[in-house]
Structures are given as structure tokens and as C-alpha cells.
Amino acid sequence: LERAKNLPSLRLTPRLLCDIELLATGAFSPLDRFIGESDYTRVLEEMRLTNGLLFPLPVALSVKENDISTGDEIALRSPKNEIVAIMKVEEKFERDISREAALICGTTDPRHPVVAEMLSWGRFCLSGPLRVLNTPRHYNFTEFYRTPAEVREWLKSAGYSRAVAFQTRGLIYQTEEETIKKMVKETGGALVLQGVADPTRPGEIDIFTRLRTYKLLAEKYYDRKRTILNFLPLATRLARVREILWYAIIQRNYGCDHLLLADAACINGLDTESERFFAPVEIEEFFTEHSNEIGVKVLLYKRPPRGAMRPEVAAIIANAYPPRHQQGFCLWFTGLPCAGKSTIAEIVTLMLQEYGRKVTFLDGDVVRTHLSKGLGFTKEDRDTNVLRIGFVASEIVRHNGVVVCAAVSPYRAARNQVRNMVGKDRFVEIFVDTPLDVCEKRDTKGLYARARMGKIRGLTGIDDPYEVPVAPEIILKTTDCSPEENARKVILYLIEKKFLPE
Numbered sequence: 201l202e203r204a205k206n207l208p209s210l211r212l213t214p215r216l217l218c219d220i221e222l223l224a225t226g227a228f229s230p231l232d233r234f235i236g237e238s239d240y241t242r243v244l245e246e247m248r249l250t251n252g253l254l255f256p257l258p259v260a261l262s263v264k265e266n267d268i269s270t271g272d273e274i275a276l277r278s279p280k281n282e283i284v285a286i287m288k289v290e291e292k293f294e295r296d297i298s299r300e301a302a303l304i305c306g307t308t309d310p311r312h313p314v315v316a317e318m319l320s321w322g323r324f325c326l327s328g329p330l331r332v333l334n335t336p337r338h339y340n341f342t343e344f345y346r347t348p349a350e351v352r353e354w355l356k357s358a359g360y361s362r363a364v365a366f367q368t369r370g371l372i373y374q375t376e377e378e379t380i381k382k383m384v385k386e387t388g389g390a391l392v393l394q395g396v397a398d399p400t401r402p403g404e405i406d407i408f409t410r411l412r413t414y415k416l417l418a419e420k421y422y423d424r425k426r427t428i429l430n431f432l433p434l435a436t437r438l439a440r441v442r443e444i445l446w447y448a449i450i451q452r453n454y455g456c457d458h459l460l461l462a463d464a465a466c467i468n469g470l471d472t473e474s475e476r477f478f479a480p481v482e483i484e485e486f487f488t489e490h491s492n493e494i495g496v497k498v499l500l501y502k503r504p505p506r507g508a509m510r511p512e513v514a515a516i517i518a519n520a521y522p523p524r525h526q527q528g529f530c531l532w533f534t535g536l537p538c539a540g541k542s543t544i545a546e547i548v549t550l551m552l553q554e555y556g557r558k559v560t561f562l563d564g565d566v567v568r569t570h571l572s573k574g575l576g577f578t579k580e581d582r583d584t585n586v587l588r589i590g591f592v593a594s595e596i597v598r599h600n601g602v603v604v605c606a607a608v609s610p611y612r613a614a615r616n617q618v619r620n621m622v623g624k625d626r627f628v629e630i631f632v633d634t635p636l637d638v639c640e641k642r643d644t645k646g647l648y649a650r651a652r653m654g655k656i657r658g659l660t661g662i663d664d665p666y667e668v669p670v671a672p673e674i675i676l677k678t679t680d681c682s683p684e685e686n687a688r689k690v691i692l693y694l695i696e697k698k699f700l701p702e
């Protein structure tokens with residue numbers, strides 16, 4: 201480990217971190233390293249390694265950097281910079297990403313999420329023996345991240361020579377639970393419940409919520425003597441029939457001789473009915489060909505209509521994903537100094553409390569006395585200020601709180617960055633559109649007067665730019681509307697968007 205610290209190092213992506221963990225534990229056996237060139241070529245063309253064994257997907261280590269060469273020793277680090285392994289680079293070769301995507305995913309269409317990701321991978325692949333120093337640590341659900349050897353050991357001690365792997369990254373409904381139990385019973389084996397614990401894709405239920413539901417089901421609704429729960433850090437490829445074959449090989453390594461999958465697992469990454477690449481029938485045909493060779497029989501079942509979830513599972517989901525009127529959101533007031541942002545924002549804050557919401561008010565002037573103390577009014581400092589407020593806002597929203605921000609925030613790009621940090625559907629940009637001459641007449645803080653006298657420089661609207669919002673959710677005019685009327689408009693908008701109950 202001491203030596204590793206001084207080696208040139210390579211930071212693994214979350215996907216590669218999953219891959220290296222499964223290489224290290226033997227879940228990808230017979231592959232014990234990131235794939236080399238001759239294996240890579242044969243895997244793409246024939247789904248086999250050069251030694252003739254079936255292996256359908258190229259588990260490769262991509263790099264962009266070109267300063268690593270054969271013969272080098274490198275340290276592989278986690279995204280958090282912890283040293284995971286030392287690799288002696290024996291091969292370096294180029295990978296043809298489009299050809300690979302076409303062969304394994306059946307498309308080069310970037311709407312396929314893995315293909316989209318592939319397009320950003322480095323062109324070079326490195327291969328060589330790995331010395332794994334620390335497998336990635338799992339600080340939660342620790343006991344469920346088991347190695348294949350541990351699962352096989354459990355099966356042996358529980359007296360099972362057969363085992364069905366049920367592998368899922370979805371939610372398990374009651375109807376499905378019954379299907380699983382029935383099929384496991386028919387085989388007479390044990391159940392290895394494999395919850396896929398891979399990086400979440402946008403729009404999916406977060407991993408911890410999903411894993412909590414598996415844990416609950418395994419403990420409460422499955423026969424404990426017959427069931428073992430494992431969390432599988434498998435970074436899926438959405439690679440159609442190759443993917444299923446890959447799963448089968450992995451499950452063989454965990455000691456299973458059956459793989460049970462919903463037919464939905466066969467949907468390609470484009471995920472639409474009309475673009476389905478292959479039907480379950482094709483899988484069955486494919487597997488009659490390969491089943492004996494790998495020693496795993498693939499059982500596909502038609503996903504039953506969803507129906508009900510176990511009440512405890514429903515409660516876990518409801519807790520993580522409350523109805524919209526209990527979710528967080530951010531009101532972002534922007535406009536010239538003295539436009540009326542703080543005045544209206546404060547009234548909105550009070551009105552929101554009537555709905556029982558927990559509200560934080562981040563006023564630009566106040567923020568500059570602590571969070572952004574010391575920052576000035578250059579473009580860079582203004583952006584830093586806005587992004588700091590944005591960061592706090594995004595954390596509040598993530599915890600389902602309400603945050604009201606009032607800051608001049610003159611630059612469009614910084615406001616858009618905050619929108620992305622908070623999440624587009626939780627961000628309400630409110631442009632307080634007061635003409636400059638009106639703002640100047642109000643001049644509550646005497647800023648305009650001082651700017652006109654040349655005592656201060658860089659006042660937004662006078663000698664510093666204000667970029668008008670292009671598509672704010674709400675525009676408020678303050679010349680013909682009182683602060684209270686405008687505050688009501690904001691509340692009505694929130695009711696209309698279901699952020700507040702009627």
C-alpha cells in the first residue's frame with residue numbers, strides 16, 4: 201500500500217469500481233482482470249474468450265490519458281481517491297466504441313443510456329494482472345455485499361445443491377413475490393435473492409430505498425432457511441441477449457444453477473415497445489444452446505400485472521417519495537436591487553408557513569454577512585455567491601424542505617446552474633420585473649444615489665449588467681401590484697403545480 205501511494209494513478213468511474221469489485225471477488229470468473237486485446241476481439245465477435253470459454257461482454261478498463269504505457273505499474277483509485285488495486289500494465293490497445301456499441305447493445309443510438317455513456321469513454325484499454333489491496337468498502341448494508349464464495353458456502357451449509365438466482369433492479373410486487381416462490385419451489389432449491397446495487401440512472405428509484413425493500417422482503421416474507429439476500433454491485437450494460445448470458449455466468453459463480461428473470465429484463469436500453477430488439481422466445485432458443493455449457497438454466501416469466509406491494513414496502517417508498525405537496529422546492533427571486541425581491545419573498549415565506557411547510561429564507565444581503573462574507577461584486581464573486589446559495593438550496597430541497605432565495609443573481613448562466621443543482625422540476629424562477637427608474641426612485645439602501653455620485657462602482661443596472669431571465673416560471677410587476685398581491689400570485693402558482701394542497 202505504501203508503494204501504491206507513489207505510483208501513477210488512475211481514478212475509476214463508479215461503473216469501473218463495480219467492475220473491479222466483481223473481478224476481485226470472482227463474480228466474473230473466468231475473467232480475473234480487465235480484458236486484454238485478443239480476448240476483447242473474440243468476445244465481441246464470438247462471445248468467447250481466447251481459451252474458448254463463453255464470456256459475452258468485454259469488461260474493459262478505458263482510459264483517456266495517453267501517458268500510461270505497457271510495463272508501467274499503476275494504482276487504481278476509487279472515485280473518492282482511495283487506492284483499490286495495483287495493476288501491471290501488460291497491454292494497451294484501442295477500442296472501437298461504435299463497433300462495440302453496435303455489437304453488444306445492437307445500436308449506436310445515444311438514446312440508449314449505456315451507449316450514451318460509452319461515447320464518453322476513453323479510447324484506450326489497459327489490461328494486466330491486478331493486485332487488489334482493498335475492495336470497495338460498503339458502509340451501509342455491509343453484511344449483504346457477499347462474495348460468491350460466501351454465498352456458495354452458505355448454500356453448502358444450508359444443505360442445498362441447487363439454487364435459483366432471482367436478479368432484480370426493480371421493485372418486487374406481491375404478485376411477483378408469489379411467482380418467485382412458486383418457481384423456486386418447483387426447482388426444489390434455495391433462493392439467492394440478488395438485488396442489483398449499481399449506480400442509479402436518472403428517473404429511477406434511488407438505490408438505498410430499493411435495497412431497503414429487498415431487505416424487508418427477505419427478512420419478513422421469504423423462508424429464511426431457504427433464502428439468502430445478496431447485493432450485487434453489477435454495473436448493467438443493457439446489452440440484450442449477451443447481458444442475460446453474462447448474468448447467467450455471474451450467477452453460476454454464486455453457486456446457482458437457475459436464473460430467474462422477468463421478461464422485462466429483455467427490453468433493450470431504448471426501452472420502448474416498438475424498439476424491443478428481441479423477444480423472450482429468442483432468449484429461450486439462445487439458452488437451449490448455451491445452458492449446458494454454463495450449467496445455468498434461465499427461467500423467464502411474464503411479468504404479472506403489478507397489483508399491490510406489501511404494505512411495509514409501500515411505506516418505505518412513500519417515505520422516500522412523498523406526494524408532491526410534501527416534496528421540497530426552491531423559489532428563486534431575481535431582479536435589480538430594490539426591485540422588491542426581499543419584500544415579496546418575506547411575505548411568501550409567511551404565507552407558506554400557514555401551510556405547515558418548513559421554510560428557509562436565504563436573503564442575498566443576509567447571506568453576504570456569513571455564508572458569502574468577504575465576497576465582492578466582480579462577476580466571479582457574484583457567481584460564487586449565487587452558487588453558494590444554490591448549494592444550500594439544493595440540500596434543503598433534497599430533504600424536502602422549502603427554500604426561498606432572494607438575490608440579484610444577475611447572470612443567466614449561474615441561475616441556470618442553480619436550476620440544475622436543485623433539479624429542474626423543483627425550481628421556480630421568479631423574475632421581479634421592476635423598471636430601473638422605479639428601483640432607483642425607491643432606493644431603500646441608498647445604493648443608486650451612491651452609484652450616481654461615483655462613490656460605489658459595479659452596481660447592477662447602473663454600471664454592471666443584469667441578464668433578464670429567458671423563461672422564468674413567474675414574472676411579477678411591482679408598479680401596479682402590491683407586494684401582497686404578488687405573493688398571492690406565487691402561492692396560486694404553487695397550488696396549480698401541486699406543490700401546495702388546494
Ligand code: ADP
Nearest residue numbers: 537538539540541542543642644678681682683
Ligand atoms: P430587493 O430585495 O429587490 O433589493 P427590497 O424588497 O429590499 O428589494 O426593496 C424594495 C422596496 O420597494 C421596499 O422598500 C418596498 O417597500 C418598496 N416597494 C414599493 N412598492 C413595491 C411593490 N409593489 N413590490 C415590492 N416592493 C415595493
